[in-house]
Amino acid sequence: MRIVQKFGGTSVGTIARIRCTADIVEAELARGHQVAVVVSAMSGETNRLIGLATEMDEFPCEREMDALVATGEQVSAALLAIELRRRGIAAFSYTGGQAGVVTSGDYKRARIRDIRSDHLQLQLQAGEVPVVTGFQGIDEHGNITTLGRGGSDTSAVALAVAVNADVCDIYTDVDGIYTTDPRIVSAARKMDRIDYEEMLEFASLGAKVLQTRSVELAMRYNMPIHLRSSFRDVPGTLVTKEDDMMERAAISGVAYNRDEAKITILGIPDHPGIAANVFGPVADAGINVDVIVQNVSEQGYTDITFTVPRGDYHATMEIMRGLCSSIEARDVQGDAGVAKVSVIGVGMRSHAGVAKTMFDTLAAEGVNIQMITTSEIKITVVIEEKYVELAVRALHTAFGLDA
């Protein structure tokens, strides 16, 4: 097998952790696999470098920021290669540029355009181990670029696609994706497999184990991601496409997010452009709106309700109160004590009645649903925050997810 392994900052954070990481690389080589490695910066290093730059200038030049922080991965890649060499493994560290990672020229948020990986492929065939800096590349003019924080996952998947790997192993401090938060539901189970789209939904709901971009990329090229623990050599969760999966249940898991606030604008005269009028100023303030629901309230008037991260609640309320008169709304109401609970599963496409089961279950528990929003593979409800544990446990049981 040809494997691209990705190790995050904690896996290369100290000399001792780098040795553990080298153990993992060595073990896969011993199993006869070809291995390329993608590493993040040593944990804390990127923040140290950003600290130096912002001490220099509050808004440092973005080109120079990228050149600066890109050194973080170069250090950890070289150190891991040194350790692998010490063990007699022919390892070679590469910067993004050296590895042929060509990106757009958007500093701090570059997108990978191409990986010119001929050389790396020859190395892999020869049993050598390229150790590539994650998170970075060069643009077409040779300037150093970075993909944005957490971009190392994306680097790893892109490299796996480029060298035609069989799987991209992403090592992390959790051992996989669970049907729900084990802290709330002790019967939560680690999933052996999960569909790309489900993974995206879990990720967007705050499962911080995988960067959304990397999952999208893996989905586009059908590259399996094996999300696994860097502490225990056991299978984790394989993120792959639905077709590869056996017949399955309607729902894969239950996710939740407490970090929500709800705002309702009442009695807006209903004409084209009101949504833009409402959400334009919010977007301008850099606030991410999540769930949006619009209802007709009475003849010619509408209500709009939406959620924002709880930390942005007061700023958003202020913007809305300021808008009220200009959009001729009757009133603005808000509630910073709500939460989101979702059931997720590609199986719901072929299983009728998922929504009904969800709503019946919550009703039976006396949980009032404030908002509902659905996608093809997800149903999300907004509820009072105090009901989160109750709702998650009930849904986990109702959809047959308990171990």
Next chain:
Amino acid sequence: MRIVQKFGGTSVGTIARIRCTADIVEAELARGHQVAVVVSAMSGETNRLIGLATEMDEFPCEREMDALVATGEQVSAALLAIELRRRGIAAFSYTGGQAGVVTSGDYKRARIRDIRSDHLQLQLQAGEVPVVTGFQGIDEHGNITTLGRGGSDTSAVALAVAVNADVCDIYTDVDGIYTTDPRIVSAARKMDRIDYEEMLEFASLGAKVLQTRSVELAMRYNMPIHLRSSFRDVPGTLVTKEDDMMERAAISGVAYNRDEAKITILGIPDHPGIAANVFGPVADAGINVDVIVQNVSEQGYTDITFTVPRGDYHATMEIMRGLCSSIEARDVQGDAGVAKVSVIGVGMRSHAGVAKTMFDTLAAEGVNIQMITTSEIKITVVIEEKYVELAVRALHTAFGLDA
């Protein structure tokens, strides 16, 4: 004027020092000059990185060491560029590879082969400021290489040659080269100018302000080096070729080195190959032999005396005692309490009697000369260490160097 400026580790060692360095760059731009900058790593950073690597592996892979330590200059170059940008100066940091510095593939001791500087020249013409990492380049395969410690001076001179600069300004914590050590001779004067060859002699005698390699390179391409203080905006010492200088005195300065030990092998049967027999084992032990004098002692026998750094005295004596019987020498004697005093000057080529003045002066002070060695522009004597100050002061006065 087109200027390449080089700043060492202390000049970029802190945020405050980087701001002072930016002041210097800005001042030269304000005078209408074109400026390219070469920087070392922040002081301490290279040692920190080497420490990480040797903690990983006592003898870390050299390729990876170079990739690792090269990040040091990348950080300082980016930080200086950030500060210049903050001031509205169009600065761009470049790694050695980005700046087109192509070297041999000898990791840790690479030699610069070429600088493909077309792009940098266009930038200079446009009034932009390239900030180039010193000490590093890439080999023909794109691997990161370093020039060896202190190689930043060499990078700066090579860049100055490549972009056809008028001068290479090397900023340091001293304000130039003195006629002798001001701690010994209060009348010592800063030299306005010094010839390349003289500079090489001063450097080989322990004037640590300039790397020998950088002076050799400047001499080959006739690139003036302006050695100057990063703390005071005053002229320093211009290192240039003899032809550019006005008529001058016989002697430019007096140098000394206390770190010497003397070893004499007596009564060696005189036949071809004895020097190789004596010095081969010393070189094998990694000991640098400095002054060597061989005299005929009596018919068919010879004595050899040489100096080594004082720290290598005991090791060398042991090697010599071990050799004694195999080379049929009569005896080995040593003295760890000697010092070297030199008078240096390209002017001595056209001034007769320099040696006579030197020997007369030392004789008048009662200083016994133990060894003499000469080059075209230098006369060196080995004397008892306790006479160093006396000898240096007397020679400084005798050759008319007192201010």
